[in-house]
Amino acid sequence: MIGLSHYLIVSAIIFSIGLVGVLRRRNLLMLFFATEVMLNAVNIAFAAISHYYNDLTGQMFAFFIIAIAASEVAVGLGLLIVLYKKYGSLDLDDLASMKG
């Protein structure tokens, strides 16, 4: 039988996949994809906890996370388009303007 810990382990694995993506990617669009992966992992955890504790609060938080993800993508893609117009590249190493 599938318990809560199964879901939490899957969620943690997916979250760490997204985290590895955020750490090793240099392209801004790929960083966005990795962020989406992390948000989805958290949603799985919320839905699983909501189911196993018979409580609706987890699902509510998942709804608000989805709304936040949607607005993040809208604003972020606008910023990416502006950056691409200005620099012609989405690579973080090319975009670094402060040489430290």
Added chain:
Amino acid sequence: MYEVVAFYLFSVLTIGLFLVTVMSKNVLYAMTSLAAGMVLISGFFFILGADFLGVVQLIVYVGAIMALYSFAMMFFDATKDIKEKNTSNALVFLLGGLSALVLVLMFSAPIHSDAIQALYPMHEGVGNAQDVGIVLFTKYLVPFEVAAVMLLVAMIAGIILAGKKMDDSLTEDLSADDEILTQKDEK
């Protein structure tokens, strides 16, 4: 029995697809596998009895967000591979694994305490959508309205940011235009 089979199938497929998303060099492959992984995640929600959340996941993530990404893909050159100067993989995987461990500890800490009790319990015999609607429009009404305003602000910001100077060519590849013109002349 079916639940077990579905859970393992969905989790293996989702993890594989998201690994492709994170590791792939091609933007199109990454985006397609991300969309497929999100469809499978809505399958998790259906198993868990959160029907409305699953439908919202399908509509918003797979419908809206993926469509937004694929429209944005038209601005960037999606066909060529991305060349990245990656940092050392061993360090990244070590850091990722360590943070995953911390995450599991954080998640499992409240489970072992018995202090959790249901604030808004689900009702027997009432559909999930009805239950969600009642809680969303009574207890969470103010956050709901704030989220609506936030989506409006995000929409306006997206239009303003992306819509400026829409008539300029992004790729600045004038030679391709000349090529097309000469081909037309030769005909």
